[in-house]
Amino acid sequence: MTKAVQGEREPAVRIAGLRVVRGKREVLHGLRFDVKRGEVTGLLGPSGGGKTTLMRALVGVQAKVTGTVEVLGLPAGSPELRHRIGYVTQAPAVYTDLTVRENLTYFAAVVGAPAGDVERVLTSVDLQAYAGTRVDQLSGGQRSRVSLATALLGSPELLVLDEPTVGLDPVLRRDLWSMFHRLADAGCTLLVSSHVMDEATRCDRLLLIRDGDLVADDTEAGLLAVTGAADVEQAFLAIVEPPGEVAP
């Protein structure tokens, strides 16, 4: 077996005993899971449950992390990973006083993206018409697409997207999800968080997280079969409030 084939088989992300302390509070309590390569994994759960902290630990920008966090075969935060991961924060992290194209040109230079990559990602997020517009003149949804576009530059192997579809219209949301799947088909691994449970149907695999614990790690079909629920929202409720413990 060649080394390349072994590389294909090892998970994109391997996490074991992950604990994170913020301030005096432990916000992730010993998580263990893998993220398979070439899949769209959904990180679902209510706001405040630790999704963003988990993503930050993966990207290597979170302090006070203990346990094993391996990304693309390397410890999270390794300098070699910085041009192999695309990370989109929940609040758009782009320069509002620059135009869309100026932002993309800058980030393209930072990651060393090939010529033509700026036009490619502009098309991916459907912002060609706004290339010359300053970001502070765009709507919230357009700004988050600019932020997403910057992360697509240089075609990273792993995309970590924190709530990328919040506030977008349904047509665009559908288009973005189909783009996520096209990227996954091309070999990219995506970890996408959402607090909207109905986005679960769009993911290959689901991680449900609540109050810093991983409460489920399954496919949508598997989750529905185990819980006998009609949809992921019901399945989530069935897991966190098993029958008999439901509040009166």
Added chain:
Amino acid sequence: MNPRILSATTRRVLTQLRHDPRTIALLLLAPTGIMALLDWIFASSPGVFDHWGPLLLGIFPLIIMFLVTSVATLRERSGGTLERLLALPVGKLDFLLGYGIAFGLAATVQAAVVGAVAFGLLGMDITGPVLAVVLVAVLVAVLGSSMGLLLSAFARTEFQAVQFMPALIIPQLLLCGLLGDRSMLPRFLELVGDVLPLTYAVDAMRVLQASTTLTSTFWRDIAVVAAFIVAILVLGAATLQRRTP
């Protein structure tokens, strides 16, 4: 440090500045206007403008670049772009020097415009070479930028960042020898002045006012200010943490 990322960062900061014509106008017109005002105030007292003008020309950039840089980098820290950059292959020096070079270039333009007006139109006179005056002004501007970069780490809001100006710059103005001979100061304050970078910038400007040649004292002063800039940038790099709580 990576030359491609450093030059892209410099260009990006300059593009942001270019998109803000009002700031450019203030950078150029405010000091020029103040020079003209100073000239007018001392119209009937010959020699006074020649005394204060060059000193002011050397000090403006400290205040202006300190404010501009501290607010700009505070925005990067609070807007999430700094965190984003540090998760990418951006080195801390790429970030710090990118700002330093961009605002250094802006300061060069500022010193050239203000100098041209003061020496050309207003007839300000100095014994030493005019280009050396511009050199001091640019160095002081980069000093202001590096202080702004460092101090922005200790401010949560733009309100706080602006407050650092009176807190840190004005005491330096009082102790740097601008107001008079530093040997007249109480011994303790004179010693404090010895470890403030602006003291050496003002001293360099005084050399230019007194001598036609660039003396060894002038070059020592320039070297000390440059060393302060490097030290402050190193401290600034320490405040850029890739992992944050």
